[in-house]
Each structure stands twice: as structure tokens, then as C-alpha cells.
Amino acid sequence: MSKRKNLIIAVILGAALAIVIAGALALESWVLPHYDASEMLPDSVQAEMVGDLAPNFEFLGEQGHLLQLSDFAGTPVVLNFWASWCPPCRMEKPHFQQAFEEYGNDVKFIVLNVDEPIEVARAYADEEGFTFPLYFDETNEGAAAFGVTAVPETFFIDADGVISARFMGAIDFHTIEHSIKDMQE
Numbered sequence: 001m002s003k004r005k006n007l008i009i010a011v012i013l014g015a016a017l018a019i020v021i022a023g024a025l026a027l028e029s030w031v032l033p034h035y036d037a038s039e040m041l042p043d044s045v046q047a048e049m050v051g052d053l054a055p056n057f058e059f060l061g062e063q064g065h066l067l068q069l070s071d072f073a074g075t076p077v078v079l080n081f082w083a084s085w086c087p088p089c090r091m092e093k094p095h096f097q098q099a100f101e102e103y104g105n106d107v108k109f110i111v112l113n114v115d116e117p118i119e120v121a122r123a124y125a126d127e128e129g130f131t132f133p134l135y136f137d138e139t140n141e142g143a144a145a146f147g148v149t150a151v152p153e154t155f156f157i158d159a160d161g162v163i164s165a166r167f168m169g170a171i172d173f174h175t176i177e178h179s180i181k182d183m184q185e
Contacts, residue, residue, distance in 0.1 A: 048147070050166055054079075054157045055145040059112060060136040067135070069110075069142070070161075076107045076183050077157040078176065081137070081148045083115050084124035088170035089152045093130060099176040100132040107180055112137050114151060158183040 054077075056070045069077070080096060082089040100109050113121040114137045125134055137143055146155060156165040156179040164183040167175065 048166065049155070049163050052163055053161050054155065054163050057137075057142040057145040058139075059110075059142055060118075060138060062133055062135070069157075072108045072110070073161060074159055076159050076180070077110055077155075078107055078180065079110045079112060079142075079146075079155040079157060081112050081114055081143055081146070081153045082151050083113060084121055085116060086151050090124075092152055092170040092172065093128065095171065095173040095176060097130050097132060098173050099180070102177070103180050104132070106184070109133070110135050112142055114140060114143050114148075156180065156183045 054069060056068055058066055058068050061067050069079075078096075078099070082093070084090065096109065096111060109132050111132050112135045118136050118138070121134055121136065142148075146153070150168070152170055154167045154171055154176075155163050158164050165179045167179075
């Protein structure tokens with residue numbers, strides 16, 4: 001009787017675990033594409049730094065060469081802090097790919113990975129077929145300079161180096177496109 005009881009308990013626990021996993025996958029595939037954390041933030045938080053000159057900082061390029069944000073002076077910049085382990089970051093990356101394909105000749109996309117080994121970020125980008133260049137904030141100097149405490153976070157910086165928009169949380173193509181057009185005006 002004891003073995004049968006243990007088997008029944010194991011089956012019930014297994015079914016419960018399968019339901020939890022299915023629910024988590026449904027959350028990621030259905031809810032997250034409709035989720036924008038920026039809508040839940042007070043306007044004052046989103047507005048911090050908007051209108052300020054973007055702080056300069058150093059980061060690594062794809063080939064391991066050292067760059068500075070000031071290297072892109074005179075060009076509008078979309079600066080996105082992200083990590084591949086972050087579900088909202090993963091959700092928004094196809095939108096950044098679409099925006100890069102459409103606006104990559106006019107705007108510099110600095111898709112800046114934080115908090116993980118370079119090889120992990122590259123493997124994720126390769127697996128997903130992303131063609132935007134990857135950059136790396138290994139020392140978190142950029143995250144600190146911009147006050148980033150969670151990912152994803154995106155800043156739109158006009159050609160004069162002024163932050164024109166800031167978004168905390170995942171954003172979609174429409175938001176990226178609208179913000180690019182606003183900073184180009």
C-alpha cells in the first residue's frame with residue numbers, strides 16, 4: 001500500500017510541476033510581449049536624466065577594443081542595457097533587431113550587455129540571428145554612470161549628446177521607432 005501511495009503522490013507532484021512549468025512558459029510567451037514595465041513607473045523616474053548631457057563612459061566593442069560613448073558624438077544613439085538571462089530583455093531584442101534593420105544607417109545602436117560573460121551574450125545573439133553589434137559593459141561603468149539598477153533600460157541620445165528619452169523595462173518596435181523620430185527632429 002505504501003508503494004502505491006508514494007507512486008500516486010509522485011504522479012500528483014509531477015503533474016503539478018508540469019502545470020507550473022506550462023504556466024511559466026505561457027507567461028513568457030503571452031504576457032511578456034504585452035508587458036511594458038515603464039507604464040508602471042512614475043513619470044518622474046522615466047524623466048530623470050532626460051534633457052541632460054549623456055555621461056561618457058568606457059565599454060568594449062565586439063572585437064574587445066575599448067570604446068567611449070563620446071566616440072559616437074554627432075550621431076544619434078540608442079543605448080540599451082540588457083542581459084540574456086533577463087526575460088524582458090529577451091522579449092525586446094527582436095524589436096531592437098527590427099529597428100536596427102530599419103534605422104541602423106541613421107542611428108547608432110549600442111546594445112550594451114551587462115552582468116554576464118561575453119561568450120554567453122554572443123552565443124545568445126548568434127542563436128537568435130541578431131545582426132546588431134554587441135557591446136559589453138564588463139565593469140558596469142556605463143550602468144553606474146546612467147543609474148541603471150535593473151535591465152532592460154534604454155536611453156535615446158540625440159546627435160548633440162542630450163538624452164531625449166529614457167525607458168525602464170522592455171520596449172517594443174513602436175516605442176523605439178517613435179523615440180528615434182523624436183530625437184531626430
